[in-house]
Amino acid sequence: MQANDVMTQNVITVEPDTQVRDIARLLLENRISAVPVVNAEGRVLGIVSEGDLMRRVENGTDQHKSWWLKSIFAGANDAGSYVKSHGRKASEIMTPNPLTIEETMDLGDVARLLEKHHIKRVPVVREHKLVGIVSRANLLQGLASAGPQPSESPADDRAIRDTIIREIEDKAGVRIGGINVVVENGNVELWGLVDAKEQRMAAQVAAENTNGVKRVENNLNLAPRGVGGF
Template sequence: MFRRSPDHIEETNMRAVDVMTRKVITVGPGTTVREAACLFADNHISGAPVVDDEGRLLGMLTEGDLIHRAEIGTQARRRSWWLEFFASTQNLAATYIKENARLVKDVMTPKVITVKETTPVSEIADLLERHRIKRVPVLYDGELLGIVSRANLVKALASVPKEAGVTTPNPDQTLRDSVIRELGGHRWAVAAENVIVNDGTVHLWGVVTSLEQARAMCIAAEKVPGVKGVEDHTDAPMLIPAM
């Protein structure tokens, strides 16, 4: 069973954005099951997010969704006739779909546990253990940013300094705190959770009402010593047309 992250990791304030895999192999809902199986085998992966053309998460496809298939004779063992008699038609139909459907959209798991880019790794470790899963997609406003797997957490553990009891401040977290302080007190600034720092680059997210507001935030972030660059991901509010 996967255990909770050690205190060393929690003390470094690592978050999903610090440990996630950014270049994620994905599949589309219209991908065939055979094509997905080839993708898994060729890239040595055991799961992939299912996304639409805009990069929004629709579900997750894993090896578990592909192991019981009619093509290779690995269908689930049939129940005795009396158990099957009492089984719901919904469950029987769902099993048939898993074993025979041609497209990913019919065999994927649609209900996916996800995290935000700001979720602490300690919470992610708890999710993986509690739900007995191997990975969680990282989302921002429904869009896939990356994925955190058990392997990512193991790599995070390996990055902890060897000296027992010695914690090294996360430079990105320190820089983020400075940027948030610089933005603090300004009515035009976005909320703190919309400020992400990765490798010295500040990423600003959220909804703004003007180009001036977005530019002011960029200038404020650029003023902070140590900032290597600023990327503006902010967007205008979605307007809903009157009926």
């Protein structure tokens, strides 16, 4: 399997000038833990994660911070740390120039890349433009779905996956950002979080009605309120 077999498509992104408060709200509302920062051409400039936001302390509000946050930032007095902790825009607090991968990279190579660089996710690019993102959770989903490998991976699996994703997003009324679809030899597995039981069933029906699908395993769970995603 390759990166484009498990990657999350329709990635939620921010622009370099997006305000920190808006980024935090975006992470919470979409139950995700990081967003790529892209320019007008769709090129990946950086990534803002929950960790980057935790390093930020607003001027004049230290008295409202918990003691452990104060202790973390007590020694952060160099220029770089100052920008990270006081910046108000994505471009100021992001991790710049992140690693990216091509959509055809083998999942084994993706896993080794994440392990080697101690990162949780990696943007997927096509001709230098963002087309998806692969997280550790996506890799586990691919591993859980993988059966005996055929001599040649069926090209139809990717067409089936794209069709299901479009159906869920455009017609089923379900936000695709919290869902991942994995297809292996026509067998479909749905992973991620949805807001209601009706959405869980709608995603399953969308998959079952797609030509070429042999079986659907619905692993979607209801999202606890206030709990972030991966």
